Amino acid sequence: MMEEKEIIQRLKAKGYVLSMPRVAILRYVLSHRTHHTAESIFKALKEDYPNISMATVYNTLKLLTREGVVQQIMIDENKVIYDSNTYLHPHFKCRVCGKIEDVNLPFNFQVPEEVDGKRIEDVHVYLYGICEDCRKKLGI
Amino acid sequence: MMEEKEIIQRLKAKGYVLSMPRVAILRYVLSHRTHHTAESIFKALKEDYPNISMATVYNTLKLLTREGVVQQIMIDENKVIYDSNTYLHPHFKCRVCGKIEDVNLPFNFQVPEEVDGKRIEDVHVYLYGICEDCRKKLGI
DNA sequence: TTTTTAGATTAGAATTATTCTTGATGATAG
């Protein structure tokens, strides 16, 4: 897990301007290592930075994705979730309550670097089912 | 891989009305066992059924997903792809040309039926990287 | 066969997530 300073160094070295909104977004996702949406980040930052815009949030998240600081999780059919935990770990979505959680399970995903001539750079594993709470409530 | 007649039987038994547009959509996805979008199906059927509507395509695809006839593939961040090949197989997306392909690779995805109290019902594996064509073009 | 009716369909408006556009702003090199 990378540190804020290290990340800022690296982005500066790549020629990015580390403007106030960008640092605010970076700091926010690093200090809340859970799942975010563009909107949840926007709302959270709106308080301290009342004139931040959605476009900036989207642009910065795209930048951070490109630079490997966050990961786009597409487990949900209608919005992208951003995860600042970028090591390979499966995600789970409950089909009853819709909750999305990390799954800390050492699956053996020895994905080869190359398959059928394709170079594999990233692997996403999404699990769907019913979460513990919903199972209890439903008695199943 | 299920047959059309068998599927229609099963859906009827479940109480669904097998109307003309529903059968047309079912038949289309079964006879073109590739990747579809709601829009591609709509356009293809528009020729034979000039007044079919997008709402019907979406509703029917949702129904067929619920009944396990097709699978929603969410490898692409901005649209859902429907796959009538519903056995567990990874999908690949080229980050250069955007092409999406099946990967016929026997990964050992022995996903347990239960993890951390969660019941796992479905597993999606998405691989991202560079396809053979793009590697050749780029010389990498 | 005709009637009935629950559920399905259509057209288009509405919604939601995301991207684009444009003019303003601000950091930085010279």
Place this chain on the structure above:
DNA sequence: CTATCATCAAGAATAATTCTAATCTAAAAA
């Protein structure tokens, strides 16, 4: 300082999907 160039904000635009309300139809009942 000032010119340059990337970034920013605001809101319009777009794209995918869902909703709404009036109409239609498959299939059960008469």
